[in-house]
Amino acid sequence: MNLIDEFRDKQSILALKKLIEKEIKSSINIMEICGGHTHSIMKYALPSILPKEINFIHGPGCPVCVMPRNRIDIAIKLASMKDNIFCTLGDLLRVPGSDFSLIDLRAKGADVRALYSPLEILEIAQENPNKNIIFFAIGFETTTPMSALLLEKVIELNLKNVFFHINHITVPAPIEAIMDDENVQINAFLGPSHVSVITGFEIYKPIATKFKTPIAVSGFEPVDIMESVLNIVKQINKGTFEVYNQYKRAVSEKGNIKAQNLVTKYFEPCDFEFRGLGIIKNSGLRLREDFSDFDANKRFDCTVLSKNESKGCICGQILRGLAKPYDCKVFGKACTPRSPIGSCMVSGEGACAAYYKYSKVNA
Structure with missing residues (x-):
């Protein structure tokens, strides 16, 4: 198996696109927990390939971004x-x-x-x-x-x-915290792949059951993500909320x-x-x-007195899935990778960094 080319195959992607279009019946908000997924989604312009009913929401899966x-x-x-x-x-x-x-x-x-x-x-x-x-x-x-x-x-x-x-x-604790928010509008999750190699995919089962939310543990390649989206769409149509292990080549249950x-x-x-x-x-x-x-x-003495975050930065809202980078007034202006105001513009897994880098490529 070619672990790169086969998972970036144009014909496979277009075939999955047709299947998703055939199955989709309503708008679905999918939170990709991992920042690596955010970069893949933007790099391969998946929002422009998928039906408009599929809305990706960026989660708190960037460890640098969530450091207070x-x-x-x-x-x-x-x-x-x-x-x-x-x-x-x-x-x-x-x-x-x-x-x-x-x-x-x-x-x-x-x-x-x-x-x-x-x-x-x-x-x-x-x-x-x-x-x-x-x-x-x-x-x-x-x-x-x-x-x-x-x-x-x-x-x-x-x-x-x-x-x-x-x-x-x-991973599980912040996801539960997000789902407990009364303002949450998440219908499904793309589960993190590298984390799941260590933890196994069974740790997400309580979340799927508690919040009646499908979770697809996905690889990073475009075919991986498209297959995961298709599974989520089918689960929502059926009213099921299971953990689907799309990334079988690396992730096991335990x-x-x-x-x-x-x-x-x-x-x-x-x-x-x-x-x-x-x-x-x-x-x-x-x-x-x-x-x-x-x-x-x-x-060592680790006591510090920290200042409040910049009022212009909305990294906190982005990490909670309540906003996207384009919603930030300083995005791409005062806040760039060269002069970041917030952590989401810094990390290689940050949502703002992904939008800044790839939205121009795919524009």
């Missing part, structure tokens, strides 16, 4: 401390804090490093024994096992200069049990504040008490 300003300011404070080497994933560096970003701080001389892999920390720590290495860990269930593995390696190597600031979050066990060994659930959604109970993770010696929150 308070946590960005904590990152900046940790990075500015003497004798600290601050390490994190690249997109976070450009998210504006209350006064400036991590990349601005790096320009002023702070040792701020963007990682390709968390395991790079091991070499950095060994090369800098007199420095504190801060790993600002972010991401949904996809990246959490990598942080757990890093901690395991740090313990095995007896490294005493590595500290973790954990900002890992989970997921990666070994990775799940590794996460459970080192982390436990905690409440977490999402940008735009507020504090959601048990939506995040923190280090278990047994590993508190590695907790940056306990080793």
Whole structure:
């Protein structure tokens, strides 16, 4: 099987388009949870291919986008401390804090490093024994096992200069919070693919049942998304609300049990504040008490006083599915990828970044 060309085949896409047009009976609002899906939808101009009754709504599946300003300011404070080497994933560096970003701080001389892999920390720590290495860990269930593995390696190597600031979050909790909103107008979901490789697709079954909402776990290619939309349309016509695993080539019902066990060994659930959604109970993770010696929150003063978000930015509404990037007055004007005001314009998974990049391509 050719995992690229076959899933971008024009004839397959047009055949699925005809099937969807034949089946569609009413308007359907579909929230794609994952920011990667948003970029695929815009890159391949799927809204212009699909019937006008299909409306995509962008969800809180971009881990950089949902980081609240308070946590960005904590990152900046940790990075500015003497004798600290601050390490994190690249997109976070450009998210504006209350006064400036991590990349601005790096320009002023702070040792701020963007990682390709968390395991790079091991070499950095060994090369800098007199420095504190801060790993600002972010991401949904996809990246959490990598942080757990890093901690395991740090313990095995007896490294005493590595500290973790954990900002890992989970998918189901914010989706429930969105669906509990009285203003919600979501009829179905495209379930995240990479997250589901780790978690399995069964974790979405309670959401589908509770809210009577079909969920299609979809791959990123245009044929994947079109197949998922077709399944959603058929489910809505039948009045069913099941979890459909379109991404069978990578996702199973139970997921990666070994990775799940590794996460459970080192982390436990905690409440977490999402940008735009507020504090959601048990939506995040923190280090278990047994590993508190590695907790940056306990080793360093992480208290900050953050400013309010820019009034011109509507990232919070976009992440809740209540607005689209074009609804923002500063989109593409004061807010661009070169000078972002909000996090949704920064990340490679951000909805605003997708609209800015691909709407011009597909115009």
